[in-house]
Amino acid sequence: MLVIGAGPAGIAASVCAAESGSAVILVDDNPRPGGQIWRAAAETENGGSREKQAALWLDRLRKSSARLLLSTCVVARLADRLVLAENKAEAIEISFGRAILATGARELMLPFPGWTLPNVFAPGGLQALVKSGFPVEGKRIVVAGTGPLLLAVAAFLKSKQARIEGVYDQASWGSMIPFAGSVFKRPAMFRAALGYGASLRSSPYRCGWWPVSAKGTDRLQSVTMTNGTQVKTIECDMLACGFHLVPNTELQSAFGCVLAVGKAQVDEWQRTTTDGVFSVGESTGIGGLDLALVEGQIAGLAAAGKSDHASRLFQKRNALVKLARAMDRAFALRPELRRLAQPDTIVCRCEDVRWSSLQGQQSVRPARLYTRCGMGPCQGRVCGAALQFLFGWESAGTRPPVYPVLLSTLIREPHDLYKEKP
Amino acid sequence: MSSLLKLTIDGSELEVKTGTTVAAAIMMRRPGFRRSVRGELRGPVCGMGICFECRATVNGRTQQRTCQLLCEAGMVVNTDE
Numbered sequence: 001m002l003v004i005g006a007g008p009a010g011i012a013a014s015v016c017a018a019e020s021g022s023a024v025i026l027v028d029d030n031p032r033p034g035g036q037i038w039r040a041a042a043e044t045e046n047g048g049s050r051e052k053q054a055a056l057w058l059d060r061l062r063k064s065s066a067r068l069l070l071s072t073c074v075v076a077r078l079a080d081r082l083v084l085a086e087n088k089a090e091a092i093e094i095s096f097g098r099a100i101l102a103t104g105a106r107e108l109m110l111p112f113p114g115w116t117l118p119n120v121f122a123p124g125g126l127q128a129l130v131k132s133g134f135p136v137e138g139k140r141i142v143v144a145g146t147g148p149l150l151l152a153v154a155a156f157l158k159s160k161q162a163r164i165e166g167v168y169d170q171a172s173w174g175s176m177i178p179f180a181g182s183v184f185k186r187p188a189m190f191r192a193a194l195g196y197g198a199s200l201r202s203s204p205y206r207c208g209w210w211p212v213s214a215k216g217t218d219r220l221q222s223v224t225m226t227n228g229t230q231v232k233t234i235e236c237d238m239l240a241c242g243f244h245l246v247p248n249t250e251l252q253s254a255f256g257c258v259l260a261v262g263k264a265q266v267d268e269w270q271r272t273t274t275d276g277v278f279s280v281g282e283s284t285g286i287g288g289l290d291l292a293l294v295e296g297q298i299a300g301l302a303a304a305g306k307s308d309h310a311s312r313l314f315q316k317r318n319a320l321v322k323l324a325r326a327m328d329r330a331f332a333l334r335p336e337l338r339r340l341a342q343p344d345t346i347v348c349r350c351e352d353v354r355w356s357s358l359q360g361q362q363s364v365r366p367a368r369l370y371t372r373c374g375m376g377p378c379q380g381r382v383c384g385a386a387l388q389f390l391f392g393w394e395s396a397g398t399r400p401p402v403y404p405v406l407l408s409t410l411i412r413e414p415h416d417l418y419k420e421k422p
Numbered sequence: 423m424s425s426l427l428k429l430t431i432d433g434s435e436l437e438v439k440t441g442t443t444v445a446a447a448i449m450m451r452r453p454g455f456r457r458s459v460r461g462e463l464r465g466p467v468c469g470m471g472i473c474f475e476c477r478a479t480v481n482g483r484t485q486q487r488t489c490q491l492l493c494e495a496g497m498v499v500n501t502d503e
Contacts, residue, residue: 029471029490030470030471030490031490031491031492036470040441071490089483106468106470106472107468109467109468116458116462116464117454118452118453118454118463118464118465119453119454119465120467121466121467121468121469122467122468122469122473124468124469124470125466125467125468125469125470125473126469127469128468128469128470128489129443129445129446129449129466129469129489130446132441132442132443132445132446132469132489133438133439133441133442133443133446133447133493134445134446134449134450135450218454218463219453219454219465220453346462349458349464349467349473349475350459350474351459352458352459352460352462376459376474377474377477377485378472378473378474381472381473382468382472382473404485
């Protein structure tokens, strides 16, 4: 069984499948398991309940028979049950009986003047860089955009001695209140929210504010925010600005899975429309850690033939999906965010395509052909989701290799061939 | 539990804790270290291998996404700056 993605969903799937007797290969392109939310979990000093949960799962993974292939990137599907992956400079082929795709999510970034300046980050991105060793003591940081990640990231940065100048969510208080209601009903989430509130009590938290521009010469120096009537400029060292998350579905596309509204379509067993392929976690819809863990367990058990055990988790999963939908509604993007870019604002970072070049284009394919928008190394991972929101343009799908690879990976005999029984 | 290691970034030596990524190490020196196709200064953004703004040459290999690479002793890193 091949599991792609060693975040919480992939770890849960691998553990359950391996403990049920399947031979599991778990692949991740990062050098350590944990994905984003459990990044560097083994090195965390505070022993909070979330850290303990991560430690427990990572321990179970280590003790299981699942084989972990790190720094390994799956780039193409060669046949029904065969993929091509690259590890540093080696080509690897992996054959499998069943696949569980736990490819996670990425942050939605929207263009506004100055968003490409050094020291402008996505919130989860800055958190990942800090967890990877980047110091932020004493740095003045503005956190903006939308989503529950903003508070979590602000509290994390505060714990690393950054100065949080403010947290600005574009969602209005009116849309947040129903979501806040559902948080009250879930003790663990409520405690987490109280924790964030306590650690951020000296920083302003504003709803209904969004970025106008970021300014600076060779790096960020100030950020200007608005609520539609007032305008405020804040001098700062860093801006962490992102507009919630979008699922990573490139591999699901490569496997021929049907996608709906940018998510992998799955049945109650987490099966996609492609035979033998499951999808779990954020790739099936943004729903947070608890949902990812449950979906991973369901797929791991189902793929290993333990359907009874898997079906006992349906109720918990369904309740968490409802909560996820409430979250989507709370943080829905306001229309003003479509009008932030100026004519010379970069939209496609890889190819330096500006907003003005995209006016008059009808959809992704002609925009690509005439401006190169989306044809750079990220292959539309950054600008694609933005274009969907800005212009309503559907993604044009993915072509292999889904990540840039060395030519030698494509033409050489693979260094390793992993073959597992279904 | 972490120890220190030395690597070279754009010709000068830097000491970091083990477990530090190359992107984080370069950022300790300067926030922007890559030039876009039209020469604009850029730095890491997504921290997870999606945006490709953290690319640098590591041990002679170009186009490496440094946010997904752990620092190793003796590593030689070259950026656009």
